[in-house]
Amino acid sequence: MRRLIPTGDTARPVAFAETPQPVPGPDEALIKVEAFAPNRGETFLLEQPRPGLLPGKDIAGLVVQAAADGSGPTAGTRVVGHPAHGGWAEYASVPTHSLASLPDGIDRVTAAALPLAGITALRLLRTAGSLAGRRVLLTGASGGVGHYTTELAVAAGAELTAVTATPARGERLARLGAQVVHEVAAAHGPFDVVLESTGGPHLPLALSKVRPGGTLLWFGQASRTPVTLDFFDLLGGPERARIQHFHYAGAPYGPDLATLVRLVDRGRLHPEIGRTADWTHTARTLVDLRERRIRGKAVLTTGEPR
Template identity: 40%
Template sequence: MRALVADGRGGVEIRDVDEPRPERTEALVAVSAVSLNPFEVRSLGSAKENWRPGSDVSGLVMTPAADGSGPPEGAGVVALGRGGGWAERAAVPTEHMALMPEGLDPGRAATLPVAGLTALRALHAGCLMPDHRVLITGASGGVGRFAVQLAAHDGADVTAVVRKAERGADLERLGAARIAVGMPSGEFDVILESAGGTSLAAALGIVARRGTVVSFGNSSKEPTTFEAGSFFSKGGARLYAFSLFPELERLGTGAHDLAHLAAMAAGGHLDTSIDLDVSWHEAGDAIEALLARRVVGKAILRID
């Protein structure tokens, strides 16, 4: 079969590779679409030749898992894999797999696993309540756009933080009460923080008493120096270290969460914010566009 593999020079190529050999807990999926995430495209820069990226997949079950778990043969699915998904076929754990609801385009579904689950679980880690004041950094990105919508859907008052106003032009339509260019002043019960550096430092100063800063990214790649006094004076405030796979392993909610997100998307309650939708034969250009920050939202590849 064919797969996108690292060419060892920072890019990818479609090459012939061995067929996947699923574990007992994995289904073999004929992949229809995949989405691209920052850690995958960044990793290509230093990846050895033949490394196989790809966590977000949607497609059809060819062979169900041998242990009897997960959807049956022929079912449309969306799933979070552990790599190797940018391919014609992939072995994917059923614990992170959900049935595709009727009417949901496979490309839209493929945006949900990493970005959607991160947004959903990070809000949960922040103990989101309907009346909470929520601040979301990186709001113009894939995770940020899902987080804005999910928090607003749950009744929170959402402030979306962007670097440039034009990249957040549609965030009010997605549910943000206001857009802030750069970190605002104020007080917030839940802060989803993925920019790192000075943004994380500012978050620790504007979190409310008993509020939570959920740190899940460092897009700025900068270290953080923060004023300890302005943080500990917010008695009971917490800094939560969020990493998707350990979070899902601990909670065991991957399949359930994906089904929930897919149902929301199919029902028109979750915009998948696809900005780039191309064939996997154009993966090189798509990756370049992501790295150059020309994509606002999600990029997907159709395995055609």
Template identity: 45%
Template sequence: MKTLITTGEGPFGLRHAQAPDPVPAPDEALVRVRAVSVNRGELALAAVSPAGTRLGWDVAGTVVEAAADGSGPPPGTRVAGLADGGGWAEHVALPVSRLAEIPGTVTDEQAAALPVAALTAWYGLRKAGPLLGRTVLVTGAGGGVGRMAVQLAAGAGARVVAWTGSPGRGQGLAGLGAEVVSTYEQAEGGASDVVFDSVGGEVLTRAFVTLRPGGAAVVYGNTTRSALVLPADWGRARPGVCLHHLFLFDEIGRQDPAADLATLLRLCADGRLDPQVALTSSWDDPAEALKRLEGRAVNGKVVLLLT
């Protein structure tokens, strides 16, 4: 089968290569891949991985061989799933515990955009507890996860404040449910009950200061690669505040990702969750699309289509 591998020449150094078809474990389905989405974390891995490394987490395609243990969907079922890596290939073996059937009204491109971004937002907001009537501040709101979080929080009855690095990154967020859209410098929106952060550094410090007593900060990234610095009165001024860290591939071991992904796909089918596919490109020549993602010139998800 054909797959994409790294060349060792930075985040955009990818080339096609031949690899053996995967041999599924008894609890895995063999999926013919139709679309994959790209996450910034994969670009970071591509930049430091040796030549020949296979990447890819988000996939959508069709089951060609059902799991041997009888679990999971039958052949011919369209599915989306979460791979451990190696998802940028014509075929991938996916644990049935990490895949879900795609509703008929959801495209492969939309489905491929959901697993990492939507599950990260889903689990992160779940850590914060009930959201009805609370204010949720989302930093990095212009990216794939941030745009999912804005929608899910608003759908759960929260007042949503969205912070982005520039006005351009905030485009479309009001339409997704954000009551306030602000840049980090402006830091508008007032007090919050929940902070959902991917930026780290000074932005997280600024966001943390907005928390009310009993609030929660959920951190799933640190794009600034900065040390966390909390205000000196971080606890005394905000009694009961909690700080959580979320790493998706650790979190799914305590969750039911197949059921949760199925729920997210249903929300998409019902028009209650927009996967925010901002750019599609052929996997034959993905470099330009990846450069736009790396340069934050894309508000939403980048999806590669297999030909």
């Protein structure tokens, strides 16, 4: 079968290779991949790929072989999945605890755009706690996580301010109900919760916007620049502010995938997909995603769905 493997070339990060079809473990289903969605963090891993790296964590497709242990969906079921690796291929083995069935109303492109960004948004907001009536600041809001987080937080009753690099990147967030600014400094605090994903000089500035006793959830470093905090600067900032590290990972993913599917099916969550292309265009798409030339999610398709 064909799969995409890393090249180590930043201008052409992946290329096609012929590899054996994966052999599922007892608790894994074999999925015919019909669409997949790369994430910006994956583009960084491809710059200096470790030996044996098989990228791909967000997929949608068809179960062609059910798990031998009887768990999970049966053969012929349309699914969305979040494997640990190997999703940029014609077939992928996925643990059944990381799959969710798809209703007829959700197409493969929409489904593939859900997993990592959607699960991150769900778990991030659960960590933040009840948002009704609370003031929330979200930095780095232009990507997939930012769009899901904005729609879910506003629906939960948050008064949300989203920071985007440009007005164009903030248009949809404003329609979703966020107040949009383009510099952290322009956000009018104080905020009960800050959701920070850019790092570099932005985190200390965002931290200064936290109300006394408030929380900053640090869930990314999209700027790829380390953070420097000065203790004495904090003395003039918020009292008793808490910085909490957040990372989305941790199986099982199936229940959260099912929640995302249900929200989309009921019209309560609307993925923004900035590009859809055949997977022969994956290398160019990865470069554009890395360089922030795609707003929202990018989805690659592997042929006509069954």
